[in-house]
Amino acid sequence: MIKPDRVVTTTCPYCGVGCSLELHVKDDFIYKVTSPFDSPVNHGNLCVKGRFGYDYIYHPRRVTTPLIRRTPQEAGKRTQAFDLSEWREVSWDEALDYAADKLVEIYKRDGSDAMAVYCCAKATNEDNYLLQKMYRALFRTNNVDHCTRLCHAGSVVALQQALGSSAMSNTASQVMMNDVFIVTGSNTTENHPIISLQMKEAVRQNGAKMIVIDPRRIELVDFAEMWLPLKPGTNVPLFTAMAYVIVDENLVNHDFIDDRTEGYTEFLSSLEKFTPEYAEEICGVPAEDIRRAARLYAKAKNGAIYWGMGISQLSHGTASALALIHLAFLTGHIGRDGTGLNPLRGQNNVQGASDMGAMPFHYPGYMRVDNEENAAKWEKTWNIEPGGLSRKLGLTTTEILGHAHPGGVRALYIMGENPMMSEPNLNETRKHMEQLEFIVAQDIFINESGAFADVFLPATPFAEKEGTFSNTDRRVQRVRMAHPPRGRSRPDWQIICDLAQRIESRLGLATAKWDYSNPEEILREMATVNTDYAGITYERIDKVGLIYPVPDLNHPGTPTLFTDDFPRGRGKFHQLDYVPVMEEADDEYPFILTTGRVLEHWHGGTMTRNSSLNEAYPEARVDIHPADAEIHGIRNGDPVKVQSRRGEVILRATVTEKTSVGVVFIPFHFAEAAANLLTNDALDPQAKIPEFKACAVQIFPARENDLANPDVILDRGRY
Ligand code: SF4
Numbered sequence: 026m027i028k029p030d031r032v033v034t035t036t037c038p039y040c041g042v043g044c045s046l047e048l049h050v051k052d053d054f055i056y057k058v059t060s061p062f063d064s065p066v067n068h069g070n071l072c073v074k075g076r077f078g079y080d081y082i083y084h085p086r087r088v089t090t091p092l093i094r095r096t097p098q099e100a101g102k103r104t105q106a107f108d109l110s111e112w113r114e115v116s117w118d119e120a121l122d123y124a125a126d127k128l129v130e131i132y133k134r135d136g137s138d139a140m141a142v143y144c145c146a147k148a149t150n151e152d153n154y155l156l157q158k159m160y161r162a163l164f165r166t167n168n169v170d171h172c173t174r175l176c177h178a179g180s181v182v183a184l185q186q187a188l189g190s191s192a193m194s195n196t197a198s199q200v201m202m203n204d205v206f207i208v209t210g211s212n213t214t215e216n217h218p219i220i221s222l223q224m225k226e227a228v229r230q231n232g233a234k235m236i237v238i239d240p241r242r243i244e245l246v247d248f249a250e251m252w253l254p255l256k257p258g259t260n261v262p263l264f265t266a267m268a269y270v271i272v273d274e275n276l277v278n279h280d281f282i283d284d285r286t287e288g289y290t291e292f293l294s295s296l297e298k299f300t301p302e303y304a305e306e307i308c309g310v311p312a313e314d315i316r317r318a319a320r321l322y323a324k325a326k327n328g329a330i331y332w333g334m335g336i337s338q339l340s341h342g343t344a345s346a347l348a349l350i351h352l353a354f355l356t357g358h359i360g361r362d363g364t365g366l367n368p369l370r371g372q373n374n375v376q377g378a379s380d381m382g383a384m385p386f387h388y389p390g391y392m393r394v395d396n397e398e399n400a401a402k403w404e405k406t407w408n409i410e411p412g413g414l415s416r417k418l419g420l421t422t423t424e425i426l427g428h429a430h431p432g433g434v435r436a437l438y439i440m441g442e443n444p445m446m447s448e449p450n451l452n453e454t455r456k457h458m459e460q461l462e463f464i465v466a467q468d469i470f471i472n473e474s475g476a477f478a479d480v481f482l483p484a485t486p487f488a489e490k491e492g493t494f495s496n497t498d499r500r501v502q503r504v505r506m507a508h509p510p511r512g513r514s515r516p517d518w519q520i521i522c523d524l525a526q527r528i529e530s531r532l533g534l535a536t537a538k539w540d541y542s543n544p545e546e547i548l549r550e551m552a553t554v555n556t557d558y559a560g561i562t563y564e565r566i567d568k569v570g571l572i573y574p575v576p577d578l579n580h581p582g583t584p585t586l587f588t589d590d591f592p593r594g595r596g597k598f599h600q601l602d603y604v605p606v607m608e609e610a611d612d613e614y615p616f617i618l619t620t621g622r623v624l625e626h627w628h629g630g631t632m633t634r635n636s637s638l639n640e641a642y643p644e645a646r647v648d649i650h651p652a653d654a655e656i657h658g659i660r661n662g663d664p665v666k667v668q669s670r671r672g673e674v675i676l677r678a679t680v681t682e683k684t685s686v687g688v689v690f691i692p693f694h695f696a697e698a699a700a701n702l703l704t705n706d707a708l709d710p711q712a713k714i715p716e717f718k719a720c721a722v723q724i725f726p727a728r729e730n731d732l733a734n735p736d737v738i739l740d741r742g743r744y
Contacts, residue, residue, distance in 0.1 A: 376499060
């Protein structure tokens with residue numbers, strides 16, 4: 026039995042649940058992960074990623090030395106370099122000077138609009154705050170975004186429009202107070218495993234009734250009172266038909282509507298056509314089931330809604346989320362413990378990165394960049410001349426690459442993200458990446474996007490740095506260093522501070538502070554303006570974190586929001602109409618493809634595919650229903666080609682009733698069969714989120730030899 030040198034308590038770097046981890050360290054090496062039983066988030070439970078997915082830290086492919094490309098890259102002719110022989114190892118000074126020289130050269134020549142940055146929902150609050158500050162304070166641009174745009178932007182915009190706040194209204198563990206709850210567009214068991222445990226416990230222990238609304242027969246269906254298997258992309262008619270039933274059968278909470286909402290009368294007029302029978306025709310869900318689900322939720326004492334990317338990743342993602350919000354307004358299932366509107370946030374710190382202003386329309390604290398008063402506050406904090414910060418809304422993640430051309434974005438800084446896996450329509454994304462004039466990648470591996478870069482800055486994973494993450498519950502928790510950084514890698518916040526000082530001196534500025542002695546100083550600076558975090562100190566969150574808003578140093582935190590009012594005052598109903606997905610199945614492309622995660626992997630795979638989890642789930646698979654498989658002569662395990670109007674992938678088929686007839690599912694973690702080669706880059710007009718959840722595809726039998734070899738793909742970055 027190994028005796029650890031130390032056991033370090035920290036927060037899981039994978040999903041938004043934010044489980045507490047205990048890292049057991051011997052000789053500066055983590056050999057085991059456990060979890061404290063008194064953690065209020067996970068009570069000692071961990072999923073396979075939290076428990077075993079940490080050994081990527083020690084993978085030989087991890088890059089721990091600053092690198093510069095040997096062959097200078099030209100816009101339009103940029104290539105990927107996975108092989109480290111195409112890079113040369115350099116000192117930190119050389120790498121940072123090179124990055125600063127090139128970024129400043131482009132900024133001086135082409136101005137603020139030429140500069141853009143992807144912040145990172147994997148990195149800490151402190152890292153994200155500093156990176157957006159660097160771009161706003163030094164390059165005077167709001168072209169700052171991160172992957173929230175690709176997962177919950179539809180939910181964020183809808184919640185802002187209807188309530189004035191985009192965070193989860195309640196905490197996930199309050200599911201134990203629900204007597205009825207809806208889970209929709211969320212394969213919670215694979216995406217938020219510990220929350221799914223709590224959901225099952227609520228059903229088993231408390232007799233709560235769970236309504237699953239999802240095109241796939243996800244594991245939670247086994248525990249559900251009802252499963253409504255709607256066709257992908259038909260959320261608005263289904264949820265609005267539920268609203269119709271609630272109004273039609275007078276299950277409405279009139280007091281709540283009178284006291285807390287506006288726009289109800291206009292909303293009623295838009296409801297008329299959304300009968301359950303109309304919805305059945307579109308969604309394929311029997312009208313009687315829609316009625317029953319509506320009654321169950323409306324008559325609950327404490328009803329709540331939990332949703333995932335199946336709601337937001339559509340070209341009408343904002344409308345989908347608004348249709349759910351209406352259900353809570355109609356019934357008054359919000360503003361009390363055990364109720365609420367709960368978009369389950371994907372990445373470990375996507376909530377925090379958004380709070381820190383890693384978004385093109387908002388400073389930290391969701392303060393609009395085009396509001397004079399807000400801009401003035403940040404100018405004062407960052408010691409910038411009045412009027413110095415840009416008031417122009419920045420480009421979103423999805424727009425930044427579309428603007429990669431002469432006269433548009435010329436230099437891109439990528440911290441920890443991987444657009445070459447996560448953007449839709451990757452063949453198009455590739456063309457945009459090739460057009461960029463200069464790319465900085467700050468990461469731990471050279472992934473599909475870092476391979477396009479000119480300079481690589483080796484950062485540290487979560488176990489080699491200090492800071493905070495904010496989970497889906499709005500709980501701000503500590504991230505702690507278990508051992509020193511490997512090689513010459515450095516924590517992100519230190520890299521950003523060093524680079525910012527170089528940029529500042531080249532621009533002849535002496536403005537904002539960059540010489541922080543520790544990450545807490547960074548968080549405290551942010552909290553002087555973003556008062557949701559005003560009462561958060563590292564000492565106060567030492568054990569179990571605090572749930573913001575925490576407006577002062579004595580405040581205990583706020584697990585339940587909107588108890589008296591909404592940030593915008595009254596909750597606002599919106600009139601909705603049914604808009605089909607942008608690409609429906611037809612004779613040429615008869616299947617609808619939907620994409621998502623599997624339990625063993627995470628997003629573009631930069632971490633999990635370089636960990637032992639890859640052995641548990643080593644290759645991409647496409648799920649196809651047995652009835653469809655039979656028609657196409659496909660057996661379980663056969664290689665197949667899946668083709669859309671934008672690209673094709675070859676992978677093995679899994680014949681399973683988990684998916685519905687006419688719907689196929691591909692996880693998006695596998696570079697050798699990247700689901701996003703197929704997906705549609707059509708955007709929600711308001712949230713600018715792509716339609717990842719529905720595009721038309723065709724399936725053909727393929728040959729064994731046509732399958733890409735995942736070992737070769739994974740080996741391409743080896744020294
Ligand atoms: Fe980590 Fe999420 Fe698993 Fe918890 S549920 S261990 S936070 S991946």
